[in-house]
Amino acid sequence: MSYAFKDFHWTRHIPIKNYFLPKTLSEALNILAEYQGRALVVAGGTDVLPQLRRREIDAEALVDITHLPDLKSIEERGERIALGALVTHASITSSPLVREKAKLLADGAGYLGSPQIRNIATVAGNLVSGQPAADTSTPLLALDASVTIASKDGERIVPLTKFFLDTGKTILDCRREILTRIEFNALKEHHGCCYLRLSQRKALALPILVCGVLVKVDKKRRVIEEAAVALGPVAPIPFRAIRVEEALRGSPISKEIIEAVGTIAIEECNPRDSLLRGSSLYRKEMAKVFVKRGLQKALAQVGFPVT
Amino acid sequence: MGTVKISFKLNGCDMNVEVLPNTLLVDLLRDVLGLKGTKVGCREGECGVCTVLLEGEAVNSCILPAVKVGGKSVVTIEGLVKENGQLHPIQQAFISEGAVQCGFCTPGMIMNAKALLDKHPHPSDGEIRSGISGVLCRCTGYRKIVQAIKTASQAGGRK
Numbered sequence: 352m353s354y355a356f357k358d359f360h361w362t363r364h365i366p367i368k369n370y371f372l373p374k375t376l377s378e379a380l381n382i383l384a385e386y387q388g389r390a391l392v393v394a395g396g397t398d399v400l401p402q403l404r405r406r407e408i409d410a411e412a413l414v415d416i417t418h419l420p421d422l423k424s425i426e427e428r429g430e431r432i433a434l435g436a437l438v439t440h441a442s443i444t445s446s447p448l449v450r451e452k453a454k455l456l457a458d459g460a461g462y463l464g465s466p467q468i469r470n471i472a473t474v475a476g477n478l479v480s481g482q483p484a485a486d487t488s489t490p491l492l493a494l495d496a497s498v499t500i501a502s503k504d505g506e507r508i509v510p511l512t513k514f515f516l517d518t519g520k521t522i523l524d525c526r527r528e529i530l531t532r533i534e535f536n537a538l539k540e541h542h543g544c545c546y547l548r549l550s551q552r553k554a555l556a557l558p559i560l561v562c563g564v565l566v567k568v569d570k571k572r573r574v575i576e577e578a579a580v581a582l583g584p585v586a587p588i589p590f591r592a593i594r595v596e597e598a599l600r601g602s603p604i605s606k607e608i609i610e611a612v613g614t615i616a617i618e619e620c621n622p623r624d625s626l627l628r629g630s631s632l633y634r635k636e637m638a639k640v641f642v643k644r645g646l647q648k649a650l651a652q653v654g655f656p657v658t
Numbered sequence: 659m660g661t662v663k664i665s666f667k668l669n670g671c672d673m674n675v676e677v678l679p680n681t682l683l684v685d686l687l688r689d690v691l692g693l694k695g696t697k698v699g700c701r702e703g704e705c706g707v708c709t710v711l712l713e714g715e716a717v718n719s720c721i722l723p724a725v726k727v728g729g730k731s732v733v734t735i736e737g738l739v740k741e742n743g744q745l746h747p748i749q750q751a752f753i754s755e756g757a758v759q760c761g762f763c764t765p766g767m768i769m770n771a772k773a774l775l776d777k778h779p780h781p782s783d784g785e786i787r788s789g790i791s792g793v794l795c796r797c798t799g800y801r802k803i804v805q806a807i808k809t810a811s812q813a814g815g816r817k
């Protein structure tokens with residue numbers, strides 16, 4: 352379906368015929384099955400409603416999952432933290448558990464949209480929208496997150512690195528499946544982390560570049576044991592900069608290694624020239640700056656300032 | 659298209675209404691219930707003039723399907739005025755500080771300020787600024803708006 356923007360940017364009409372608020376997961380999946388792809392899952396709706404109004408997506412019915420039980424919790428489970436699908440950005444940013452053990456995610460979620468959006472937009476929805484600039488994707492990638500997807504055939508658990516396919520596209524079919532849970536690593540004392548974001552304004556602005564960094568250090572040997580570096584939107588999907596991570600693994604903490612991986616980061620990015628987000632050249636250069644700055648900040652947190 | 663019956667609390671009163679599955683809360687408030695205090699601008703969740711409180715939290719009513727408020731409590735700018743007609747301290751402060759120019763953003767600003775002060779009765783300047791970061795003032799009078807919220811907080815602008 353393609354309509355010209357001028358025809359529809361001003362319409363107030365949301366072209367759906369039915370709105371369901373199922374009380375159980377199986378009820379929700381049944382409705383989706385009945386509609387055979389003509390119904391769409393919605394939670395906070397902050398992406399879906401404007402897209403429907405602008406006729407960018409098309410649906411006959413919405414299946415609102417906000418009344419499903421047990422999907423609002425934030426829990427520590429051993430080494431991991433689990434979020435239900437209905438956890439909002441506001442509850443993540445204010446959660447003491449997430450602030451303590453996944454600070455970069457709390458920070459990322461705190462940048463999204465505006466206070467009003469953060470109050471209803473869910474983290475699961477942010478992932479399902481599949482935008483390479485999503486504020487929770489890069490922190491979650493760095494935290495080795497996985498997601499649980501429910502469908503009529505049962506549940507499957509997928510690592511987040513396998514979840515994104517293309518801009519606006521993920522392996523989840525939001526007309527047949529529901530993302531029910533997100534799980535990720537809980538950080539410990541020897542972990543340093545940070546989330547960096549570049550945008551035109553400090554509020555309500557889409558990011559030009561986001562970067563999630565995580566390091567685990569061996570304090571005695573002054574060595575980086577493990578590192579995770581995730582970047583967006585400098586390719587069609589947010590991604591882990593694997594070659595940067597490989598170069599960091601086992602390396603002594605030094606100015607030289609940080610300098611070296613900054614250069615590798617440039618090679619891992621493939622941003623397009625964009626009127627909104629700046630030239631490819633600029634964003635590649637900034638990816639280098641952010642990877643270096645992110646590592647410096649994360650290392651400083653665990654007692655190794657490198658300047 | 660069938661209608662849906664919903665019951666919710668609006669500014670403290672019980673409401674029973676029938677809405678369409680695609681009715682947005684802002685249109686229910688303005689066009690059906692006649693509460694024109696809540697404004698509507700972008701219909702995108704970008705400008706915040708349509709802000710109302712849902713269970714005490716600020717939300718954009720232009721992207722909120724009305725069926726979603728069933729069983730919940732909603733407060734609009736009209737709900738801030740006392741029964742005897744006395745203005746809320748935040749409203750009073752907006753007037754005394756000259757924080758209203760054309761007034762289009764004012765209800766959105768005040769509802770966000772209310773949500774903020776209910777949580778943090780004495781916010782810092784930074785907290786005030788991020789508290790209203792989801793509302794665009796077309797007249798760009800942010801300085802006085804921040805000042806008004808500060809004045810209201812000093813006057814105990816919670817109630």
Ligand code: FES
Nearest residue numbers: 699700705706720
């Ligand atoms: S009209 Fe709702 S955010 Fe602009």
Ligand code: FES
Nearest residue numbers: 761763795796797
């Ligand atoms: S006073 Fe005119 S938009 Fe704010």
